[in-house]
Amino acid sequence: MAKPVRNSLGPLLLHHGCDRSLADDVLEGKKALEPSEKKHDWLGPGIYFWVDSPMRALSWAVEKQEKTPEEISRPSVIGAFAYPGHCLNLTDFGALDELRVAYEKARLLVESQGGKLPVNGKEENGVYLYRPLDCFVIKMVHELREQSGLPAYDSVYGIFVEGQDLFPGSGFKAKSHAQIAIRNPECIAGYFRVPDFT
Secondary structure, three states: OOOOOOOOOOOEEEEEEEEHHHHHHHHOOOOOOOOEOOOOOOOOOEEEEEEOOHHHHHHHHHHHHHHOOOOOOOEEEEEEEEOOOOEEEOOOHHHHHHHHHHHHHHHHHHHHOOOOOOOOEEEEOOEEEEOHHHHHHHHHHHHHHHHHOOOOOOEEEEEEOOOOEOOOOOOOEOOOEEEEEEOOHHHEEEEEEOOOOO
């Protein structure tokens, strides 16, 4: 278990949307949740969870079933207790400077090689849902820390603003959520079955 780090988040109650068979296998200790490595993962590589939101996890699993029924036949939710450890907390104003520096380093590196940075896309309601640029920059944060001999981040935490206005003229969005990508699985203290969701 990762030791608590000063100025990090406290213990969290997390939820992961998935197929019922995977939830059962994880709870029975037959499988572990695998980190996502997609190039558009907005928090970079890691095991993705919704923070304090089993309903959002279930909603995601249902949407996933509709799009790819071969991946999810029975939408389910598995809960986890985790301590974020050394966390890149994107709700901390001071942490954003690290992203700005990483972006500039990434831009210079790609341009020196004659390439172009990835581009975020699939904009809905003023928000990018497909985030390859953000993923690239977060990966650069991790790489720069490694090159500098700084401690690796165990997790990356942020708020994702998503969906239509909650009501006319609202600044709230209907599907906004807090999410975390756990990079170090040792931060997960244990899993639990979510009542009425599996």
